Amino acid sequence: MALLTGKVAIVTGAGSGIGAAIVETFHREGALVFAVDISGRQEEIAARLGAGCTPLRADVSIAHDFAAAISDTVQRAGRLDILVNNAGIDGQIALTADYDEDEFDRVMSVNAKSVFLGMKYAIPEMLKSGGGAIVNTASTASLVGFSQMPAYCASKGAVLMLTRTAALEYAQKGIRVNAICPGPTRTEMTKHLPADLIQQVVATTPIARYADPSELANSALFLASDLSSYVTGTYLAVDGAYMTA
DSSP states (O other): OOTTTTOEEEEESTTSHHHHHHHHHHHHTTOEEEEEESSSHHHHHHHHHOTTEEEEEOOTTSHHHHHHHHHHHHHHHSOOOEEEEOOOOOOOOOOGGGOOHHHHHHHHIIIIIHHHHHHHHHHHHHHHTTOEEEEEEOOGGGTSOOTTOHHHHHHHHHHHHHHHHHHHHHGGGTEEEEEEEEOSBOSHHHHHSOHHHHHHHHHTSTTOSOBOHHHHHHHHHHHHSGGGTTOOSOEEEESTTGGGO
């Protein structure tokens, strides 16, 4: 049997990269997937996958939008079992003293506030049906600093602490909360980062290559499924041993 048969899942940042790969993987594993994005590209993915994948448009940094997406999901599917908070942006590349304040706020809102909002509105729905699983996309930047990325590192650090806090709060109520920490992954976001930064990260990654988004999706699948039924409050570094180097 597929690992997510009968489960209802919301995936944010579903229009490309890791999010799109998670949508495809969850769909293949039997979940009814609601693909949430602001770009419109979730429509193309849903059209390609067909039945079992529903596109929703939302700006997940805005409470009303995220709440509406979760409400729409529950109205259509009757429940919510899995939430993957994956939406994220890289933001400006600049030294801390030169970083634009408005840009800092934007990155924190998309990367960290959205995770808070997703859990705020998803957890009550999960409690109604006896529990669920939440997977938050953090980063190796949750664990170590990267020069000229103060907002990104701060936001991803926040994701990790939000994950740990919610896991502690709901451990006895049937809700597991974990995070994945991707290393360098071949996505549109990494295409926009300075080439020398990415090359440096890849060069110091023992496995010596980019991750494919499907490899991150498989990690999210593990944490969302019953295979990880005793795992909560932690992170899975999917980084080619970057953190050990």
